[in-house]
Amino acid sequence: MSHMTTTDPVNDYVTGHEFKMLIGGKFVGGSDGKTSTVVDPSTGSDIGEVPVATARDVENAVAAASQAQPEWEALGVDGRAECFDRFRTLVRENRERLAMLDAIDCGNPVSGMRRDIDNCDPSLDGYPAMAKAMTGEVFPGDGDRLHYSAHRAFGVVGRINAFNHPALFAITRSLPALITGNTVVMKPSEETSLSTLAAGELFAEAFPPGVVNIVTGGAEVGDGIVTHRSIKRLGFVGSVPTGLLIQRRGAESGYIKQFSLELGGKNAMVVFPDVDIDEVVRGAISGMNMTTNAGQACGSNSRVVVHAKIYDEFVSKLADALGDYRMGVAYQNDTDIGPLVSRRHWSKVTGYVQAGVEDGATLVRGGDRPQGLPEGGNYLEPTLFADVRPEMRIAREEIFGPVMSVFRWSDYDDMLSLVNGVEFGLTSSVWTNDLSVAHRTANAIQAGYVWINDSTQHFFGTPFGGWKNSGLGREDSKDEVLSYLEQKVVHARFGDAKSALDRMLR
Ligand code: NAD
DSSP states (O other): OTTOOSSOHHHHHTTTOOOOEEETTEEEOOTTOOEEEEEOTTTOOEEEEEEOOOHHHHHHHHHHHHHHHHHHHHTHHHHHHHHHHHHHHHHHHTHHHHHHHHHHHHOOOHHHHHHHHHTTHHHHHHHHHHHHTOOOOEEOOOSSEEEEEEEEEOSEEEEEOOSSSHHHHHHHTTHHHHHTTOEEEEEOOTTSOHHHHHHHHHHHHHSOTTSEEEOOOSHHHHHHHHTOTTEEEEEEESOHHHHHHHHHHHHHTTSOOEEEEEOOOOOEEEEOTTSOHHHHHHHHHHHTTHHHHTTOSTTOOOEEEEEGGGHHHHHHHHHHHHTTSOBOOTTSTTOSBOOOSOHHHHHHHHHHHHHHHHTTOEEEEOOSOOTTSOTTSOOOOOEEEESOOTTSHHHHSOOOSSEEEEEEEOSHHHHHHHHHOSSEESEEEEEOSOHHHHHHHHHHSOOSEEEESOOSOOOTTSOBOOEETTEESOBSSHHHHHHTEEEEEEEEEOOOHHHHHHHHHO
16 A cells, blocks of 8 residues: 555554443443444445444433533533533543544544644633623513523433534534533444544543433434433434434424534535636635545535636636545545545445436546555545536535536526525535625525635634525524523512511611
């Protein structure tokens, strides 16, 4: 294998290491001993085992979380923030291990996963600051009354995560629930559990037992969390079909549930004819998250909608630029683009490539396995389709891989209909040097997060989330912190102060 580093990260971080769930402060396997095999997507090799939780394990995790909750809430924001401080130190100390585990388990290049760990810092600092500012309100009374509102935690929060940023999700997605006094039962994707289980060791060191519980497994384990009678608030990151399913399953459980749903995208990048084409080509590739996770990111600009005047030059420059990246084993430092997460997902994505060809789009480059990489790895070349039309499957469905489609536009209103004509509405970007065109277009696009002359960046504090089927609720923001709190209004009547005073001072 070329470009092999001298040490073997799989050996250093996985082989011979035990990965256990965290329930009530204890590290445990599944109660019936069942495990699932961890496959390295860079090589296809079986490299370890992780526990599969039983229904009883989920029950135990919720019981531990319920038991720990009142004391955790009673600590107050400052007391809880002290645990965040300890946790931040541990996350920093374990940066390399967590990043490597994600590269090994998920196939995302390790350089990007190091960035993911660094990106946890703003959340670890920001959520406590936001929670301190959640003060409740005082409402005007009639002179004899005081009305005020206060916030309380829900209790136990269920967290279910997608596969594509495993450590980042494990570390940051439960923080808003925790800082508001909830305890958590968290489940990572069954495809990428290693870094979440490793993060469990850090949670166990920084937080009291039972405050964070981690169970591993697939849909059944997730369903156990979703339908549990003691879990009213659920935070979910994943696909639209699963999002729809868990809302239904939550309702079928007979308990009212509050969900936040961070779901898929089919995000459009709109390019006007006045741009610097080279700059926008670079923006298209970074916006596609090619190097972070081979396009397997919710916010990726998989639809590039380019004005006819510059279309041919844009497509040819984008095709060339996509050839500049080094594909390889994800845990080698010089890899730009890694494999897809699993063989199953590789088949799904290459199925879309086939559908694009069948539906008449022009395959400009890619679509195949690259040469010279481990046979068992799930590699797919960066793939570019041109002449894509809105009715094609590749134009409508989320592919979640390194596949970009370029559309040609000339009429402004038709372009907007194309951009808004999908079920999703997560992100979008607008590229032009004309201010009024930029803002007018940003305003007209149906999406929760729109960049102007930029792509892919997240800024902690700005609410991230989707319109339409891309989701419900907003992350990384005050709105999110508030969404983990129940509100209570208290009405106090003062009574007759004059007679009270008379009695008191008699
Ligand atoms: P997925 O929907 O297949 O799985 C997500 C999680 O749900 C996993 O932990 C899985 O085990 C669990 N799950 C599956 N079936 C379940 C059930 N019946 N009940 C309860 N839990 C169940 O998604 P994925 O393939 O892991 O992730 C990719 C998807 O996530 C894409 O659609 C992507 O756009 C989306 N995503 C969205 C965001 C965002 O912030 N909007 C971020 C990352 C990923």
